[in-house]
Amino acid sequence: MSVTVADIKAAQERIAGAVDRTPTRHSRRLSQLTGAEVWVKFDNLHFTGSFKERGALNRLLLLSPEERKRGVVAASAGNHAQALAYHGGRLGVPVTIVMPEGTPFVKIDGTRAHGAEVVIHGLDFTASTAEAHRLRDEKGYVFVSAFDDEGIVAGQGVCALELMADAPDLDALIIPIGGGGLIAGCAIAAKAARPDIRIFGVEAAMYPSFSARRRGETPKCGGATIAEGIAIKAVGDIPFALAEPLIEDVLVCQEEDFEKAVAFYATLEKTVAEGAGAGGLAALLAYPERFKGMKVGLVLCGGNIDARMLAVVLNREMVRERRLIVYRILGDDRPGMLSAMAAVIGGLGGNIIDVVHNRLALDVPAKGAEFDIMVETRDSAHADEIGRALRDKGYALRMGQDFAS
Template sequence: MNLDDVVIARERMKGIVHMTPLDFSQTFSSLSGNEVYLKLENLQKTGSFKVRGSYNKLNSLSEDELKKGVVAASAGNHAQGVAYSSKMLGIPCTIVMPKGAPLSKVLATRRYGAEVILEGAVFDEALSHAQQLKDQMGATFIHAFDDHAVIAGQGTVGLEILEQLPDVDAIICPVGGGGLIAGVALAVKKKKPDIKVYGVQTLACPSMKHSLEQNQPVAVQAAPTMADGIAVQKPGQETFKIIRDYVDDLFCVDEMEIARTMLMLLERNKLLVEGSGASPLAALLNNEKTNLKNKKIAVVLSGGNVDVNFISRIIERGLVESGRYAQFTLTLKDKSGELQKVLSYITELEANIQTVNLHRMGKHIYPGYVQLELSVETKNQEHIEQLYNLLQIKGFHIKLEE
């Protein structure tokens, strides 16, 4: 695989996929001490970069292979990318998803014209069934990342960044199976070897980082993560080789950093970005991870397919992590005026009380006392500490819920 493969992929997908914006962000530039540009693949067709690789792969098939159709296994963005690409080419497409796949993603994939089969409790079982279908139907299996044509398609993101920001110093990408960063790194390094390319994984599933440390692809046990798009337990053989040769370093972020970044993107830039897409920016904002200063940096926001039911949880989690929301439990004397005192102290510090619950019965509530539960909208962690300290000084027994 070489740069020509990526250039050919770019020509193939003209008019089919978007050349997504590379948007300068004053907010994140100030926060990171760099000149930060956001590559908005969350605005790509199907909501993620995945359509690039799948479309290029399908275009590389022979006429006979196209007639027999394609099969893929995915619970997320790859499914929609393959389904959309198949629709553009007018070929049969079957996607196998685990039975627990979000309904929104199942419906979105079907809307692109694919036949969706729900099989297995987990992704590995869906993948096994997809492999069986491929053999039965004589169809071509479309791998999510470990395929040269797929990698070349994803590499077009790198070519676009070079056109949009020729003097870029560094590019930061999320890393799951490695298809995106492998394609970007190969394309960029072949044209401009001095540009740094960095990858970001979650601490919940650092498979590529561990693989590089052991100099071979290894599997890790994944913990639950909101960045499910990059929670790949074992990277690909081909992607590993390219990343080993062309990527400068990999960093890891935790759930708190991802949630905070998702909320900041939504609030400051009006961008809905999924956990995997927000992870590169989360790493950049945590300066001790990347140690980048005074550089022109392109951050790839790889996708924006967030389940509607999950958005409110992300907002709540982000508010808690950034000190914008707190819950207190207080023990009060059960007499007139005590509740009013507490509420007045809180409003004096300009916190916004959202809910108030008063309990007179409970295991740890003694006669003559009540338990008060409060949820409060706050400004930051320092503001929460001010509230806590004031209520303690006023003589209330208080517990700050984690």
Template sequence: MLTLDDVRAARERVEAVARRTPLEYSHTFSEMTGAEVYLKLENSQRTGSFKIRGATNRITTLSDEEKAAGVVTASAGNHAQGVALAASRAGVNSKIVMPEYAPISKVKATERYGGDVVLYGNDYDEAQTKAHEIEESEGRTYVHAFDDEYVMAGQGTIGLEIAEDCPDLDTVVVPIGGGGLISGISTAIKEQYPDARVIGVQAEQASSAADSLNKGSIQTIDEVDTIADGIAVRRIGDKPFEVIRERVDEVVTVSDEEIAVALTYLLERSKTLVEGAGAVALAALVFQKFDYEEGEVVVPALCGGNIDMNTLTTVVMRGLVETGRYLKIRTELKDRPGSLEQLIEIIAAEKANIYAVRHDRTSRKIALNATEVEIDLEMRGPDHVESLLEELRDAGYDVEVLD
């Protein structure tokens, strides 16, 4: 099994390429949760995620013959960039298979780092199948995203930094996709601070590790569907699973809505941009998915910041809806002069700001002398939303809140 010595050896190889990322105390999230919260800002890492650490450790340990033949891997985006840059720095040719629906920003970044990108399949697992075909046909070395001890050890260098920068650590919270990151971090933490807890977090719609631990053997999910694309893996790795069973205290899950709220909080209150996978650790803390004591020192690992701008728009909007900052409603009015004005007067009296109004007389769901209205509103929170809805319904409007 992976050891602390493996992680320490990896550090000597990794530090020439990867940055030591900050550990910053968060007044905002400490006040919000009651814990003493320190954010491990791995989203500020070179290539925008922790993946450069494991990729560098693996590629620098290749033989001269393996380096000459080149490497191949599969990735949803972050591992792709890590392998591309690590390979370029080592003078090794890299071929990267990415899902066809991988965010375009991650595809372009991988190409800029020197990777030869092949788009294939609907998700990571289908891309991985194609990558293994290339491995066999071209004689390349496959650099696994997580099921490799050199990769796991490289990711564990984050744990060394946390242990050094936060000696009073009680709990570290770590995202889980395939399990390489938490395997490395838990090894680095537990062998130095046996009493510290390591909490793993998965997206509800990509919870292979949680299911596997519950059932005692590795489980494969038929389909993954989450905004946390960086951890959207159908099956946890064999090697990480053994480490997680031994060294991780608890694995919890968070919903996409909770991830969106955490991402929005980070952007608005900490001026910190992360991707969906980078927000899951904080989401688990904010939504109390695990037990902790008042004043407990908790370190959520923000593992990546590579979010596509179109995705960011969608996620932030979801976060605003979940926190009562954005409201979309539909109601029916009499189709006569002054009807819309009367509705808007109530909205104005409640000091809600109108983003957009859509007026439709053609809907088959309404009477011929009626019109349907949809209104998008800027709100100030859940209490404000409830107050407005109550006023509208008291005035006789049949109001439907739209997702």
């Protein structure tokens, strides 16, 4: 078992012209935000929206004519599925994909649109993989792992060849880890170009499979993470063996870190990232002291996020920044009460988004009402200013975790 930089360069030549060479750009905004010099590899700009195209196409091109005729089967939460479906369709290779329940609709629809047969089976990637193996044995398909395959690893390493060519002076790369194919290929390629470059992995706290295996522990994995693209209970044997000696550290991030990273990519870089795709930035936000002053490369490895989930994440970030806040006010239930409160809020430039009356709460007087007024503010200081003005006018603001203090 071995993947060398020569294998990665051969994959680069093999897929040339069929997979986009995505841009790498210096981000002044993210650099100001994090204290590092940040370079972003925009792999969300691939035709299927993620880095997976390189590995999928390389692996398909390595099939024999007889294997192409039989077709392939894979288990995937979406990005490997779309890449395999798209390039399988181009090459005339039948593709069957098994996806776990709860896979985002955008990934399911995208896979079907490229002509693959989609089977929804299992609550997680492990169960989907077992079903894919069953179909392989029953139908005679070739199983193409999303990560535990030398051809896949070699293809994914092309990402780092491109990144290092565009930004040769990087001090470190921060790369999300699911099954490990991307970080294994990129670590091999990056270290060949610059032996002293530091490689860091990123995992979701709900699925710390690589870091647990490093410690010789059984990983405790489970839960609905926004980073479903790296929600893998067991890192692949091949990528682990290849990457483990080359990785300096694996940084585990919480859900809030991934949400913030998705939001910052949208608001600062004006680009769309899915949870897993934003993993590098999530780690930079969670561990800024580790990278302060360093030249850091981030692989924005995917942008396939449901529009509804993106909207939820952006609104949640507004709540965290107190630019979207609910004032809960106890007042008399009489005509003009709401308009008077609205006049205070509007007079200070607050934008009322929603109002909810509650007349049935038993801790509210029968002749009173509880008003939840959702307001868009400029920032936290503006939120406090509005809250003080409401109190100064005699309105009783109730305390709560998500309400003005």
